[in-house]
Amino acid sequence: xxxxxxxxxxxxxxxxxxxxxxxxxxxxxxxxxxxxxxxxxxxxxxxxxxxxxxxxxxxxxxxxxxxxxxxxxxxxxxxxxxxxxxxxxxxxxxxxxxxxxxxxxxxxxxxxxxxxxxxxxxxxxxxxxxxxxxxxxxxxxxxxxxxxxxxxxxxxxxxxxxxxxxxxxxxxxxxxxxxxxxxxxxxxxxxxxxxxxxxxxxxxxxxxxxxxxxxxxxxxxxxxxxxxxxxxxxxxxxxxxxxxxxxxxxxxxxxxxxxxxxxxxxxxxxxxxxxxxxxxxxxxxxxxxxxxxxxxxxxxxxxxxxxxxxxxxxxxxxxxxxxxxxxxxxxxxxxxxxxxxxxxxxxxxxxxxxxxxxxxxxxxxxxxxxxxxxxxxxxxxxxxxxxxxxxxxxxxxxxxxxxxxxxxxxxxxxxxxxxxxxxxxxxxxxxxxxxxxxxxxxxxxxxxxxxxxxxxxxxxxxxxxxxxxxxxxxxxxxxxxxxxxxxxxxxxxxxxxxxxxxxxxxxxxxxxxxxxxxxxxxxxxxxxxxxxxxxxxxxxxxxxxxxxxxxxxxxxxxxxxxxxxxxxxxxxxxxxxxxxxxxxxxxxxxxxxxxxxxxxxxxxxxxxxxxxxxxxxxxxxxxxxxxxxxxxxxxxxxxxxxxxxxxxxxxxxxxxxxxxxxxxxxxxxxxxxxxxxxxxxxxxxxxxxxxxxxxxxxxxxxxxxxxxxxxxxxxxxxxxxxxxxxxxxxxxxxxxxxx
Ligand code: NOJ
Numbered sequence: 001x002x003x004x005x006x007x008x009x010x011x012x013x014x015x016x017x018x019x020x021x022x023x024x025x026x027x028x029x030x031x032x033x034x035x036x037x038x039x040x041x042x043x044x045x046x047x048x049x050x051x052x053x054x055x056x057x058x059x060x061x062x063x064x065x066x067x068x069x070x071x072x073x074x075x076x077x078x079x080x081x082x083x084x085x086x087x088x089x090x091x092x093x094x095x096x097x098x099x100x101x102x103x104x105x106x107x108x109x110x111x112x113x114x115x116x117x118x119x120x121x122x123x124x125x126x127x128x129x130x131x132x133x134x135x136x137x138x139x140x141x142x143x144x145x146x147x148x149x150x151x152x153x154x155x156x157x158x159x160x161x162x163x164x165x166x167x168x169x170x171x172x173x174x175x176x177x178x179x180x181x182x183x184x185x186x187x188x189x190x191x192x193x194x195x196x197x198x199x200x201x202x203x204x205x206x207x208x209x210x211x212x213x214x215x216x217x218x219x220x221x222x223x224x225x226x227x228x229x230x231x232x233x234x235x236x237x238x239x240x241x242x243x244x245x246x247x248x249x250x251x252x253x254x255x256x257x258x259x260x261x262x263x264x265x266x267x268x269x270x271x272x273x274x275x276x277x278x279x280x281x282x283x284x285x286x287x288x289x290x291x292x293x294x295x296x297x298x299x300x301x302x303x304x305x306x307x308x309x310x311x312x313x314x315x316x317x318x319x320x321x322x323x324x325x326x327x328x329x330x331x332x333x334x335x336x337x338x339x340x341x342x343x344x345x346x347x348x349x350x351x352x353x354x355x356x357x358x359x360x361x362x363x364x365x366x367x368x369x370x371x372x373x374x375x376x377x378x379x380x381x382x383x384x385x386x387x388x389x390x391x392x393x394x395x396x397x398x399x400x401x402x403x404x405x406x407x408x409x410x411x412x413x414x415x416x417x418x419x420x421x422x423x424x425x426x427x428x429x430x431x432x433x434x435x436x437x438x439x440x441x442x443x444x445x446x447x448x449x450x451x452x453x454x455x456x457x458x459x460x461x462x463x464x465x466x467x468x469x470x471x472x473x474x475x476x477x478x479x480x481x482x483x484x485x486x487x488x489x490x491x492x493x494x495x496x497x498x499x500x501x502x503x504x505x506x507x508x509x510x511x512x513x514x515x516x517x518x519x520x521x522x523x524x525x526x527x528x529x530x531x532x533x534x535x536x537x538x539x540x541x542x543x544x545x546x547x548x549x550x551x552x553x554x555x556x557x558x559x560x561x562x563x564x565x566x567x568x569x570x571x572x573x574x575x576x577x578x579x580x581x582x583x584x585x586x587x588x589x590x591x592x593x594x595x596x597x598x599x600x601x602x603x604x605x606x607x608x609x610x611x612x613x614x615x616x617x618x619x620x621x622x623x624x625x626x627x628x629x630x631x632x633x634x635x636x637x638x639x640x641x642x643x644x645x646x647x648x649x650x651x652x653x654x655x656x657x658x659x660x661x662x663x664x665x666x667x668x669x670x671x672x673x674x675x676x677x678x679x680x681x682x683x684x685x686x687x688x689x690x691x692x693x694x695x696x697x698x699x700x701x702x703x704x705x706x707x708x709x710x711x712x713x714x715x716x717x718x719x720x721x722x723x724x725x726x727x728x729x730x731x732x733x734x735x736x737x738x739x
Contacts, residue, residue, distance in 0.1 A: 245290055388460050
């Protein structure tokens with residue numbers, strides 16, 4: 001939010017060019033700019049070229065044929081009356097032909113630098129294909145692991161999502177958006193989409209304004225502050241008004257409060273869907289609602305193309321509204337430099353899957369892996385001491401599945417699977433016995449279980465590759481049961497009985513409920529869908545070439561009935577604590593129904609997740625000590641520093657994600673029990689110590705209070721620094737009103 005002012009300073013560079021063009025445009029040409037046409041697989045090339053020639057098309061999506069794109073850009077520049085180039089949109093979500101970990105995996109790195117580098121590599125590959133605009137990052141706060149699109153998110157926390165969203169935008173757009181290989185970014189889905197009821201994609205959201213502002217809008221404000229080129233509206237409705245017709249969101253907040261001067265695009269056909277929502281009676285009214293709310297461009301659909309002109313002629317839509325929308329679209333084209341160089345020369349960009357891209361994607365995959373359990377330090381496996389190892393499971397050698405959701409252009413032939421990587425790392429000296437055991441993660445076919453058990457019995461240790469295929473997460477792929485699908489739990493139990501150390505490596509697009517297997521295996525590595533280089537990253541972590549440093553960007557529930565469960569909930573009037581939790585089996589059947597002494601928890605699950613937000617182990621061992629503040633007070637407008645000593649007490653070097661949380665004890669509205677405010681990845685040599693310093697500025701403590709305006713309220717705060725959201729090392733300070 002603070003960076004908006006800085007962003008304001010760099011806008012409007014192209015105002016005179018835009019005005020000059022607008023002066024020359026007919027109404028039909030203006031409306032044409034507001035229409036994005038889908039190319040897809042079956043399309044009429046001549047119809048498309050004619051549409052462009054006539055000025056009816058502002059943008060295309062879903063083509064990655066660079067020769068055709070160059071030709072269509074030529075038609076736009078040379079054969080249309082005004083020579084306005086095209087925006088070429090595509091879902092480049094986590095890589096292009098080469099694929100990085102899913103965004104939720106990237107969030108587990110807590111590493112903005114690697115996120116920027118991964119996006120930059122994706123931009124270069126996409127630009128090679130003629131794409132100049134990606135519909136990414138998705139900065140929807142996602143607190144429901146049932147929701148398939150949690151895979152595309154940065155998880156449950158607005159600060160983490162905001163920082164990583166900004167990092168991704170920086171990677172796509174670079175410092176100079178018009179530079180070769182850079183593409184426009186689009187923050188989506190504005191807003192509240194992550195809160196769809198019961199995690200069912202496209203469902204309704206119910207978000208009070210206070211929650212919306214304090215949680216769900218924050219990463220979007222950060223994206224705007226980072227100079228994102230575009231914002232996409234959400235499919236969902238919010239407080240009774242679909243986002244695509246939501247004047248409060250689009251005009252009051254996005255334009256009015258944040259000063260966004262980029263382009264607002266609908267989601268796919270979401271303007272016409274206003275009628276299906278029951279907000280409008282027909283497409284004409286849908287076009288009216290969306291244009292009035294401030295949607296500049298219609299993705300797919302034809303409500304604008306068919307009805308805007310009539311609405312203007314009837315005087316229901318002011319031409320100035322259309323001019324503003326067109327100006328926003330033209331501004332994006334000027335910023336991309338398309339008027340000067342719309343054509344793409346693929347040879348001027350690095351080749352697909354070049355060494356640097358593979359190295360960055362491997363680093364991202366390695367840093368995304370979260371070590372959830374490691375009993376008796378079973379990991380890392382000793383490369384030199386082992387003679388035989390069993391590699392079992394449906395996801396050990398599944399090149400497509402490891403890529404994850406939304407990979408239209410992903411090339412599975414580039415994938416290095418865990419099986420291949422383990423073989424290449426261990427060479428001839430270790431016998432690797434491979435048995436997939438199940439044909440897919442969802443399969444109940446147990447025919448190969450005996451063979452898998454034999455393989456386990458004849459090996460020194462077992463690595464079990466479990467999880468869910470990529471198609472089980474992503475858009476419209478929500479699940480009500482988020483356990484390991486198919487017969488995988490049974491497989492774990494059968495393998496366990498073989499009596500060998502068992503390491504589970506789980507690839508998935510969401511948190512899974514792992515309660516059934518957590519005590520059945522000696523270690524769990526959660527690898528998300530790690531992308532092209534997932535195999536080498538996993539192999540290196542398993543065998544200690546790399547030390548895991550990933551931390552959960554989202555809480556892992558014990559059972560699905562706990563959802564939504566997130567670390568930053570409110571205290572309530574009856575907060576639970578470890579002492580008050582009763583297990584359902586211990587309840588006296590004759591106990592009377594009381595509220596006295598009762599708290600907010602589930603009889604059968606307690607109130608804690610299986611693994612909390614921010615959690616992740618390392619092969620190194622870290623200890624936090626000596627939290628000190630530069631001052632016990634902070635004046636509104638001022639700042640203080642928090643310092644801790646971080647010890648690595650082990651023989652291994654490691655990187656720790658050091659996390660800073662605060663609690664505002666009393667507010668004009670109730671405040672979360674903890675909120676992440678900052679984090680740092682800190683490398684520590686064996687048996688050494690480093691001091692970690694955070695600065696807390698009073699603005700970081702601000703929130704939207706009872707009157708929905710943003711302020712830092714004076715009063716007492718707690719601050720914690722530690723390894724996860726349960727950090728115990730605490731200090732206190734007071735915020736004082738400015739003198
Ligand atoms: C619908 C999805 O919700 C959105 O995220 C995506 O960018 C568009 N389709 C285009 O594919």
